[in-house]
Amino acid sequence: MIIYPTIELKNGKCVSLTRGRMDESAVWHVDPLEFARGFAQAGASWMQITDFNAIDGDNSNVALVEEIIRAVGIPVQVGGGIRSIEAAERWIDRGAGRVVIGTAAVKQPDMVRKMAELHPDQIVVAVDVWRGRVLTDGWREESMFAPIPFLRSYADTPLAAFVVTDVDADVEDIEVGASEMSVLAASTRHPVIASGLVRSLDDVSTLKYAGHCDGVIIGRALFNKSVDLRKALAIAVPQVEEIAAFV
Template sequence: MMIIPAIELQNGRCVSLHRGRLDEPQIWHVDAVERAREFAAAGAEWLHVTDFDAVAHNTETNEALVLDIIRHAGIPVQLGGGMNSMEKISQWIDAGAGRVVIASAAVTNPDLVKRAAHAYPDQVVVAVDVFQGKVMSGGWKEQSAYEPDDFISWFKDDPLAGILVTDIDADIADSDASLAMITRLAEQSPSSVVARGTIRGLDDISRIKYVPGISGTIIGRALFDRSIALEEALAVANAARGTTAPFI
């Protein structure tokens, strides 16, 4: 199973959000490019970057920094934030992003996903943010009428790189039901699933690696607050699987 470290950007700084609140970021006083290089040196194969300013305001505040990360991280970058047009998607893939993540636009304009996926096979990831059983958009602010199973099925014939599933309930309430929901979606998804927001310790990695259909998990805050060391996370993820999950 792949461990994908995440760097989240706001106003040129590395941040983590509490319950998705853009106005209350936890700021990490680190150099984003240097941290990306450290993740690569530790053995990460991919890096996930989210531009929160592009999500919230559709601005290019972090464009130079994101380009710097793409050029100097040393590993491919999966980029999310503001991917709401073919022009924007093409811009970042042409700039060197290995994959782009389409989130809100996948809800409001699913045809964009289909066009992008066929223009850039295996380079488009659809983000499925789930709260109280419904897919959310607008940076977790707007609840759609779509259930995640039906939403994912829209793209069953499209050459996606994967589906990125976030259980917002888990982020807000530390729900133990998160893994069950992601397991069910992974069983039904025609594309490989990457889980986000479920890892707080090494035991969570031990547990999720046993779920069929989950190809990886994204870890952000736990790496920045040092709850988890990336080297240890990779060791657990890459260890041979026994008949049951070994808990740390």
């Protein structure tokens, strides 16, 4: 299971949202670039950046995101307001390892399929779920799609992964959240990266052993120090089973 330490940016600062609500963001007083460098130093093989300003068409964080991509030394998965092939390709040209598509995957699926065909294994689709429906436009609009049919609609598309977030998940009950995430992940052949379910190292273990999830995003828990990234990475490493010797 791959750990994706994550930075969410708003107005050049690291933030965390409360249940996906833009107007309820906690600001973390850290240097985004130095914090991102710490992910690589801890041993992460990937990281993610989500640009909340870009969701509303504000490009004020672009230079900072570019600087992080150049500096961290590990592949970066970039999301936020990417709603065209041209926008995706701009980030790929800037060095992003993958780009995350949310709203466009719901509203312009044919365009996203073409995007994935042009850039196989570099397009990630974000599936933000609230009350059994997929959300769009920065979690502000509810679509007509239920998550499993939506995941299956991309069955033949060469996506890198889905990032699945239960926006209103009760993460106090991680067993339920992990079970529901496992059901969603089992419904698609694509890798599924779980988001919004980690508050502790025990949560990382639960998601690992629940099965089907190929990755997990950790954001707020790294900033409030309830999760140590090095320890989370160690937990996520697959266990090597001993092979019995036959004479």
